[in-house]
Each structure stands twice: as structure tokens, then as C-alpha cells.
Amino acid sequence: MSEAELHRRQLLVALAGGAAAICCPRLAFAQDESAGASLDSGANAGLSAHPARWWKNAGELRIECELCPNKCRVADRERGTCGVRENRDGKYYTLVYGRPCALHIDPIEKKPLFHVLPGKTALSLAAPGCNIQCKFCQNWEISQVRPEQVHTYAKSPESIVELAQHYGSPTVACTYSEPVVWSEYVYDIAAATKKAGLRTLMISNGFIEAGAMNDLCGVLGAVKIDLKAMTEKFYHDQCVGKLAPVLDTLRLLAKRQVWTEIVTLLIPGLNDSEQEARELARFVKRDLGPDVPVHFTRFHPSYRLQNVPSTPVAVLTRARDAAMAEGLHFVYVGNVPGHPGNNTYCPGCRKMLIRRISMVTLDNRIKAGHCPDCKRPIPGIWN
């Protein structure tokens, strides 16, 4: 059987598993009022407020946020670009600490993290908000809104750990929206999971200041960064963001030796050229190392980008081939179930190590972090 071929039974199992993961209802959980003290000053009735980190006074009751490269200067009673951090009388508060709006059990491959505990699950949660504005955001209903516009639940970091343990999930993933804007919550969850012997995964755009990222590196288990393109123009026009800080974050993660995987959503006509894929691969190889996994994923029309067609599979294959030709060892294709790029291959002997269909792991041959055939070490977190 060729690599691309699949048994019908395997395919059905995989699709059923994937569908279950995607469609699984929100976990039933009780409210946990210890998550954040209700601070109803009348200004934002019903929202909890928790002292924020990573900001400084800027005079006349203004503050300057130091969490992300937007470096918002925020007047009294105003919020930063993220919409979830508010200045109250010259002090900065996060309005989403301990207030997730989504909570699911996902396969860890859905993040996607292919070199972290394959086949295991991640208790996945999101609080509202984001610090950039991707026109193609797939989760804009929670990332591009203000906390009062979605229903949230009170869940303390400790109760998140308890939930993960209850459901047998070895990881907690801060995902779906943009965890950078709820970094205080991420930090406390990660510290609590670490203490409990679990890992926290941060699924992020990487648009964060070095100070905050450095702090998080000390407690995170692994990180996935969306490297959305290799041009400032794309970041400016499509995301209202900047590329350079994201590259800096990736370099910092490499320096701090936090396990990192990269995802790039290829959008027809905007960032899908072979040249750009090669440029991305050269950056990864040169600045991060050839073992950092890169996932090229397929775009489908979403949010404000409805007039662009889905990415042709051939374009994803071309990008993968180009990145591997540039010397990357692990390049994947996402959102195309059954594509050979779903699988992990040994960069030494080229044998298949992990067979997947989309986000479902069917077979994992890695033994104690090594290829069973040529004994080459395979980088990742395997147990």
C-alpha cells in the first residue's frame, strides 16, 4: 500500500474521531466564583476585573500596555486594542481572567502540535479577545469581540487543572482566540498545570512583547505560533499586525528551548507563492533550526475574507516540497485529510513514523523518541 493509500476502515475511524472531536459539546461545568473577584464598579456591570501585569503608568491616569507590540496608550475608562484590558483610575485590569468562553476536549493534533504526545488530548479553552484583526479568522466570534458580547464562565486556573485531570487530559491548551491578551490567566494556568505534572500549550499569533513571552516561557510546555506570512504587507493589510515581532518571538522561543511548531495558513493570491514558502523555510532553518515542524494549512473562506477560494491542494503540496527542499525536516499539510503531509517521516531513513488522517493519529512507531528503523532521534515531546 502506498503512503497515500488508506484502508477504508482506517479512514472511517479517523473521520469519525475527527468529527467527534470537532463536534463535541462544551463540557458541562459548574461556575467557579473564585476565578475572579466581581468588580462591578458600575462601569462594566457583570464583568470581572483582575489586576493586569505588563503595563506601566503614562501619566494623567493613562497607562501604557507592555504586553504586546501594539503598546496601547490607554486613557482612563478606555480599553486597549484587544478590548479585554481596561484602565480604571490609572490602573490596568484584565476583564477576562478566569472567564473562558469556550472549553472543549480536543485531540492534541488539532492545535496542531504533531510532535507533542501524539494521540493524547488537550483540555482546550479560550477567553475572548485578540490583539490583531485577521480578515480570515476562523474564530472571530470569540476573538474579535469584547468580553461582554459573549457568554463566559467562571473557572479558576486550579479548576482548569482539576478538569484536565478529571478527563484524563495530560495537557491544557490555551487556544481558539488569542491567549496573548489573556496572558495573566495563561501564566497562572501554566504554573498550576506544571505543579500538577501536566503541560500547558499556548496556541498563539506570537504578537507579544519579549518581557511577557520570557515570563511565559518559564511555565509553558509547548507553543504553536501562527506565522501568517513572510511579508510585512500581508500582516499590515490582512491582519493589522506586524511580522517582525512574530519572528522575534520565534527566535526567543528557540533560545529558551520551548518546544515550538509553526503554522502558516496559505491563502490563494496573498501568501501562497513558492518563493514565500522557501523564504519561510530558510528563516526557520537559519534562525530556529531544521527540526522545528512547519504546517502549511488549507484556507477556506471565513469572516471578512469570503471572496477568496479555498487553497488548491496542489499549492499546499508545492509549499511542502519547497520547504523540505530548503532543508526542513518536518513539514506538514493541514486541513487536507489523507494527504501524505499529514504523516511524520524520519528525516534519516524516510520511513513513516506516525500515520495520521487530519488530526487523528492512527499509528505511532516512534520508540523512546527515536526512529525504530535507523535509530535517529526524533525531536518532540513524546511522553
Next chain:
Amino acid sequence: MTINRERRRLLEGLLAVAGIAVTGCARAAPSAAPDGSNKVPKKLRRPIVARAHRDDVSNATNGTLDAVKLQAMLGAAIARATGDLTPLASFRRLFRASDVVGIKVGTLAGPGLSPHPEVVQLLANWLVAAGVREENIVIWDRLDHELERAGFKLNRGGHGLRCLGTNQDYDWTPREWGAGGSCFASILVNELTALINVAVLKDHDLAGVSAGLKNWYGVIHNPNKYHDSGCDPYVAHLAASPMIRGKLRLTVIDGLVAQCHGGPARSPRWAWPLNSVMVSTDPVALDTAAWRTIEEKRQQMGLKTLVAEQREPKWLASAAKLGLGENRWERIEVVDV
């Protein structure tokens, strides 16, 4: 004396409502009449900003408003701004009886720096007098609790004027508007056919000035995304969206209290009783005049100009470029009534 003063106040109020107190000769041609009844070619018209001021409209001690004087001021300003003899005539021409009229107020700054319910009530009264059903008048802003804090009484249905916050009730279909993209308040998308914008006059840390145009940030779900670059061109582009531009008939600035620094939140140190209302059918001209008022007060207070602080409202020029109105000071006719 007391009786005479009261009688005089009453007469002033009645005259204002009847339009007799409005005596200007040169009338501005309206720019937003639904029937398109403009008499002067657009290029030749100078937009009018009508400004009414009375030191004694509010009680200096307790801030209570003199209803009769307020009605006289506002009525005169509306009539002058629209080029009509009376405010009632203005409303009859600007609105159809079948309109569902949204009165968008800006109550973010809370009591002391939000439109006064008394001002809004007067506008509603004239709408009703012009034939609009009470149930088809909606006083509205972002959030219920912000409206209540500012002194408005909520009424989501049933009889009488409606008053409600958008809260979570957005039309969750993202719409592009120039430089931005947002979901708009459901009531604006699905129900309102005409708009009156009632804003306050205040300094804004990022936008420079927050008056009429900036008040539209309160109808989208993601205003926090549009404060870069001094809110330019976002303020202009949002106001130019069909959802707003196609429905706006009148802009009123409640300048009974204004604030020249430290905004957009209320800062008692920088607020002062301007005791004025400003009205125009040209929202850009009105905000240009509002900017000038802020600058004059800043000069009096020994503050740097907004230009010197590099936070002048550049979005006014963007708005003018989009054809929303006039931002050249020499082309704007500010008329004190």
C-alpha cells in the same frame, strides 16, 4: 418679579417652539431632507452650525436645567441649522411619519458628561409633533447600564418612547466599511430608518476630539480596533458607511457641559459649563466647530493646542474627502442664535 420672570420664560419657550423666536434671514438649505427639497445648488451653500448659548440655562449650584430656556435654545438652533422657521418645521421636513428614528446618544462617560435626558426628550417631543409614532422613536446606546447611569429610563417595548442598549444584540454579519469591518447594532441594521446623533463635546486622548462623528463608534461591536493613528481614517470611514450616512438627518451636540482635556472619561478638573447646544445637518462642519471650541478653552486654560500635542482630529479631513461635509473653517458659517 418672580411671576414676571416665570411668565417670560414660558413665553420664550412657547415662542421658540412656534418658531417665532427664530429670526434669521439667510436660511441654510438642508442637506439631509428625505424629500431632497434643496433649493440652493450644493456647491454654493455654506454649511451652517447653529450655536445657542445661555449662561442661565443650568443652575450653577445644583446643575438642574431650566426646561423652558433649554427648549428655546435647542429649538432656535435646530431651526437655524436647517433653515426652517420652526423646529417643528425642521422635523416635519427631515423625517417622515413612517420613519423609525434612532436617537443615538453617547453615554460612555457617565453622568456629568453624557447627553442630558432633557435634551433628548425635547427631540423626541418634536418628532412626535412631526407625526412620528412614539413607539417608533428609539433612544439608544451601547449598553443598558451606561444609559441608566446617564439618567435614561429603559423601555424595551410596549408603549411610549423606547430606550435601550445594544448590549449583545448585534447583527452578527461582519460588514466592511472602508478601512474597517464590524458587526453593527441589530436595531440599526434591521429597524431604524433615520438617525439623530446626540453627542457631547469633549477631549479624546487618541482622537483629539470626541463629538458627533466619534459617537458612531458606539454602534459597532469592535470600536477598540479603530483607535490607531488618532482614529484616522476610521472615524470618517465608519460615518461614511451606508448604515449611517444613508440615515443620518441631524447632529446635535449637548454642550451644556464640555471637557477640554483628560477625555474621553469624565474629568471634573477639565470639564466646564459651556451652557451651549450646537446643531447642524453637516456633521463634519459641526465637529470642526466643536474642535475650535475645545481649542479655545484649552488656550484659556493654558493648555497646549491639540495640534501641538500631535493629536488634532485628522479624521475631519478624511471625512471631508469622503464628502461627508465641510472641514474648512472659512467655509463654515457658525451662527449664534
